[in-house]
Amino acid sequence: MPGAHFRFYEELNDFLPEQRKKTDFEAVFKDKRTIKDMIESIGVPHPEIDLILVNGKSVNFDYILRDKDRVSVYPTFESINIADVTRLKKRPLRKSRFIADINLRDIVRYMRAMGLDLYFDPSLPPRGIIEISKKEKRIILTKSKKLLKFKDVTHGIFLRPGSTEEQIRYVIDYLDIRMDVRPFSRCLGCNNPLENIQKQKIKDRIPPKTMAFCNKYSYCRRCDKIYWEGTHVFRMKKVIEKILGR
Numbered sequence: 001m002p003g004a005h006f007r008f009y010e011e012l013n014d015f016l017p018e019q020r021k022k023t024d025f026e027a028v029f030k031d032k033r034t035i036k037d038m039i040e041s042i043g044v045p046h047p048e049i050d051l052i053l054v055n056g057k058s059v060n061f062d063y064i065l066r067d068k069d070r071v072s073v074y075p076t077f078e079s080i081n082i083a084d085v086t087r088l089k090k091r092p093l094r095k096s097r098f099i100a101d102i103n104l105r106d107i108v109r110y111m112r113a114m115g116l117d118l119y120f121d122p123s124l125p126p127r128g129i130i131e132i133s134k135k136e137k138r139i140i141l142t143k144s145k146k147l148l149k150f151k152d153v154t155h156g157i158f159l160r161p162g163s164t165e166e167q168i169r170y171v172i173d174y175l176d177i178r179m180d181v182r183p184f185s186r187c188l189g190c191n192n193p194l195e196n197i198q199k200q201k202i203k204d205r206i207p208p209k210t211m212a213f214c215n216k217y218s219y220c221r222r223c224d225k226i227y228w229e230g231t232h233v234f235r236m237k238k239v240i241e242k243i244l245g246r
C-alpha cells in the first residue's frame with residue numbers, strides 16, 4: 001500500500017496520540033486520497049490548519065497524496081511571513097464574530113463584557129451552529145473536535161481545557177484581536193450593542209442610591225435592560241484586565 005510521511009507542528013500535536021507527537025511517522029492510504037481527508041483521519045481537524053507543505057511546496061486541501069510524499073502540517077501563523085505560500089484559511093474576518101457551542105456557556109458573559117460579538121443559543125444543534133457560522137461569518141468556538149470536522153466548517157477554533165480566562169485569552173491571542181476589545185459595549189444577555197442613555201430618561205428605573213453616585217448608563221434596546229457601573233462591573237473589569245494580562 002502507498003504511504004506518506006507526516007509531521008505535525010506546534011499545537012497540532014495536541015490532536016495526536018503520544019507516539020506520533022513531534023516526530024515523523026508513516027501513514028498508509030488506499031487509492032486516491034485528498035490530503036485533507038488523510039489529515040482528518042489522523043485526528044487533526046482542518047480548521048486548525050493554516051499551511052501544508054508536501055515535499056517542501058505548499059499545497060491546498062484538495063491535493064491528492066502520492067506514495068512517499070513528505071508532508072509537514074502547520075497551525076495558524078500570525079507573525080511569520082508566509083506570503084509566498086498558499087494559506088488555507090482566509091485571514092480572520094476584519095472584525096471577528098463568534099458563535100459558541102453549548103459547552104462554552106462560561107465564556108459567553110465575559111466575551112460579551114469585552115465587547116466581542118458572540119452568538120450563543122444553547123438549544124442549537126451542531127448543524128444549526130454551522131449554518132449560523134456560515135450565514136453570519138462567525139468563527140465557531142468549541143471544545144468538540146467532531147464539530148470542527150464537519151466538511152463545511154470554514155472558520156473554527158478548538159478550545160483546549162482550561163479556565164474561562166485562559167480560553168478567552170487563547171482566542172484573543174490566536175486571532176490577534178486585542179484591538180477589538182471594547183469593555184461593556186455589548187449586552188451580556190443578548191449580545192446586542194449597547195447605546196448610551198441619559199440618566200433623566202430612566203430615572204424612575206434606577207435605585208435612588210445608584211442615581212446618586214452614577215452618571216453613566218447604557219441601554220440594550222433589544223431586551224430593554226439598563227446597565228451601569230455597579231459592583232459586578234468592577235469585578236468583571238478585574239477579570240478582563242487579567243485576561244488581557246494588564
Ligand SMILES: [Zn+2]
Pocket residue numbers: 187188189190191192220221222223224225
Ligand atoms: Zn440585550
